[in-house]
Amino acid sequence: MKALRAPQPKKKHWLFGNIYYLRSNTIENLTAFCDECGPILSLSSPINKVAVVCHPDYIKQIVQDNSSNYRKSLAYDILSRLLGNGLLTSLGDEWKQNRKLIQPAFHKKKLDEFIQVIVDSTLTSFENWNLNQSKKNFDVAPFFNELALDIISKCMFGSQMEQDAKRISEIIMQLNKLAIERLNKPITTLLFGNNKDLVLVQELDTYIYKIMQERRATGIKKDDLLQMLLDAKDEESGEGMSDKQIRDEIMTIFVAGHETTACALTWATYALGKNKHVVEKLKQEINSFEGPFTFDKVFSLTYFKMCVDETLRMYPPAWSMGRRNYESENFGKYQVEANTNILIPIYYMHHHKDYWENPEVFNPERFHPSVRNQINRFVYLPFGAGARMCIGNHFAMMEMIVVLFLFVQKYNFDISANFEATLDPLITLHAKNGVQIDIQAN
Ligand code: HEM
Numbered sequence: 001m002k003a004l005r006a007p008q009p010k011k012k013h014w015l016f017g018n019i020y021y022l023r024s025n026t027i028e029n030l031t032a033f034c035d036e037c038g039p040i041l042s043l044s045s046p047i048n049k050v051a052v053v054c055h056p057d058y059i060k061q062i063v064q065d066n067s068s069n070y071r072k073s074l075a076y077d078i079l080s081r082l083l084g085n086g087l088l089t090s091l092g093d094e095w096k097q098n099r100k101l102i103q104p105a106f107h108k109k110k111l112d113e114f115i116q117v118i119v120d121s122t123l124t125s126f127e128n129w130n131l132n133q134s135k136k137n138f139d140v141a142p143f144f145n146e147l148a149l150d151i152i153s154k155c156m157f158g159s160q161m162e163q164d165a166k167r168i169s170e171i172i173m174q175l176n177k178l179a180i181e182r183l184n185k186p187i188t189t190l191l192f193g194n195n196k197d198l199v200l201v202q203e204l205d206t207y208i209y210k211i212m213q214e215r216r217a218t219g220i221k222k223d224d225l226l227q228m229l230l231d232a233k234d235e236e237s238g239e240g241m242s243d244k245q246i247r248d249e250i251m252t253i254f255v256a257g258h259e260t261t262a263c264a265l266t267w268a269t270y271a272l273g274k275n276k277h278v279v280e281k282l283k284q285e286i287n288s289f290e291g292p293f294t295f296d297k298v299f300s301l302t303y304f305k306m307c308v309d310e311t312l313r314m315y316p317p318a319w320s321m322g323r324r325n326y327e328s329e330n331f332g333k334y335q336v337e338a339n340t341n342i343l344i345p346i347y348y349m350h351h352h353k354d355y356w357e358n359p360e361v362f363n364p365e366r367f368h369p370s371v372r373n374q375i376n377r378f379v380y381l382p383f384g385a386g387a388r389m390c391i392g393n394h395f396a397m398m399e400m401i402v403v404l405f406l407f408v409q410k411y412n413f414d415i416s417a418n419f420e421a422t423l424d425p426l427i428t429l430h431a432k433n434g435v436q437i438d439i440q441a442n
Pocket residue numbers: 087088089099152252253256257258260261264316317318321322381382383384385387388389390391392393395396
């Protein structure tokens with residue numbers, strides 16, 4: 001039987017095709033497209049071939065079973081303007097070698113050592129929030145951003161970011177917006193392309209090179225990721241990494257390692273503010289916890305972990321992933337032509353009625369250890385899946401649990417009157433106007 005072309009949604013612009021409707025209300029329109037044509041659909045676009053895959057078996061086929069037929073999609077080419085050729089964007093042998101090199105920075109023993117850094121950084125940052133008196137309409141988003149940035153730079157590069165954190169997170173937010181613009185308006189960018197993003201990247205580079213130079217200048221060897229990168233030698237040639245290669249890896253860990261976590265913490269605050277009964281249960285867990293924190297003890301905070309898992313389901317910071325196939329490939333009766341940009345809509349999978357009961361309800365119980373292993377890992381994939389799965393997943397989980405623990409312990413908070421958060425799917429899933437809370441220290 002001849003393979004068929006995947007169905008196409010009816011709603012399309014006469015010139016720009018279906019893709020036009022992903023420029024705004026992206027998640028709503030993508031959801032409507034998937035509901036109409038899933039589990040696999042093709043989207044018309046004037047410049048490239050696009051498909052969306054929203055069935056766990058097909059996702060598994062792409063990221064695991066036949067992953068050698070795939071490289072990263074066009075979106076990652078745009079990301080590489082910022083990240084260069086770091087772990088997220090690199091391919092083949094270069095990726096394999098660097099993943100092997102960087103992996104030890106995330107071993108359990110190392111993570112254990114990071115916990116105190118996370119605690120200290122969080123408590124210092126709470127002091128800087130200056131919330132001695134109750135405050136209304138306090139937007140937590142920028143604060144979690146700066147905190148997550150401080151944590152990643154201290155843990156991975158032994159470097160203080162406190163003074164520069166505000167400017168760095170501003171730049172990254174602007175780059176996030178520019179990247180989405182480039183992705184959503186490729187023709188405009190092609191015709192009237194500007195290099196606003198590259199100017200910002202250059203500014204960010206000065207911070208990254210400063211981290212490298214400071215370490216080299218001290219002459220002191222530390223036991224962290226930065227040192228691993230500085231000392232790395234090619235197994236065959238014995239050559240070290242060039243400054244540009246080191247810069248790309250630092251930039252990748254730096255950006256991937258804080259933006260996502262900050263978004264998740266912001267969304268967790270929103271979900272908890274809307275579900276006070278959940279906060280009560282968290283407080284009970286806090287009361288029965290005996291410190292100090294260790295890696296094992298953090299992960300024994302079962303209810304905190306369930307809440308973080310549920311936050312990542314409802315508000316996945318990486319709301320989609322993309323791949324491109326080298327050769328044409330069949331999915332059931334449908335064929336996807338070679339060199340198609342395939343979108344894996346993580347947000348959609350996490351809200352899919354076939355896989356989740358009442359998906360729009362925040363319910364941490366779905367992740368109770370007694371039922372958690374029934375969840376298909378190609379339906380719930382906040383950290384991706386397969387060989388390219390997030391290298392920082394345990395680090396991120398640990399960080400989110402510890403920060404939330406300290407936050408719920410220290411503060412009482414409510415969502416500010418009349419505030420409703422809105423999804424803003426940039427490269428990562430932001431809340432459009434942050435998350436505003438009325439907050440008071442205990
Ligand atoms: C809530 C927090 C986080 C989320 C939701 C998240 C999500 C993801 C996802 C979905 C991918 C796979 C992308 C793909 O396959 O195309 C990924 C990859 C990656 N993440 Fe994370 N991430 C988080 C935190 C972190 C942290 C803390 C770090 C570093 C400290 C990190 C570093 C990376 C890197 C380097 C990759 C590329 C891995 C590779 O291709 O080998 N992420 N992340």
